[in-house]
Amino acid sequence: MHELSKQFRFDAAHTLHRDIDAEPSRRVHGHSYRAEVVVRGRPDPETGMIIDLGHFERLLEAARDGLDHRFLDDVPDLGPATMENLAVWVWRTLKPTCAGLSRIVIHRDSSGEACTYYGD
Numbered sequence: 001m002h003e004l005s006k007q008f009r010f011d012a013a014h015t016l017h018r019d020i021d022a023e024p025s026r027r028v029h030g031h032s033y034r035a036e037v038v039v040r041g042r043p044d045p046e047t048g049m050i051i052d053l054g055h056f057e058r059l060l061e062a063a064r065d066g067l068d069h070r071f072l073d074d075v076p077d078l079g080p081a082t083m084e085n086l087a088v089w090v091w092r093t094l095k096p097t098c099a100g101l102s103r104i105v106i107h108r109d110s111s112g113e114a115c116t117y118y119g120d
């Protein structure tokens, strides 16, 4: 069994209601994110690939389009724009087209934070 991964970056703004550092979090502010998408499977014996990385990149474009340079508070079905919810949103967006989807990791590199979602 193999795992193959590809990443995309997006920059987005949001507000967040929380009980610590509440005031700056409630103001509109932005983050740079890196999303890592992992698929799991056996390479096709003829192609030697789980999925061609060119196809993989095109599938990921749908998720990137929905998040990059967006106000995340307005993204349908996201809920509070936490890394947890972003991971679920990317999973739900890719699941119908991305066979063998195994996990989504949302990174915020500037602060050394990451959240991983393995599906339900």
Ligand SMILES: Nc1nc2c(c(=O)[nH]1)N=C([C@H](O)[C@H](O)COP(=O)(O)OP(=O)(O)OP(=O)(O)O)CN2
Residues within 6 Å of the ligand: 016, 018, 021, 025, 029, 031, 081, 082, 083, 084, 108, 110, 111
């Ligand atoms: N469990 C989670 N907790 C928090 C999340 C999250 O996604 N999941 N997100 C936030 C906020 O986005 C908040 O803006 C982060 O604030 P803070 O950690 O104070 O960091 P900075 O805004 O200073 O980070 P930079 O990216 O370096 O500007 C809070 N909690």
Ligand SMILES: [Zn+2]
Residues within 6 Å of the ligand: 014, 016, 025, 029, 030, 031
């Ligand atoms: Zn934030």
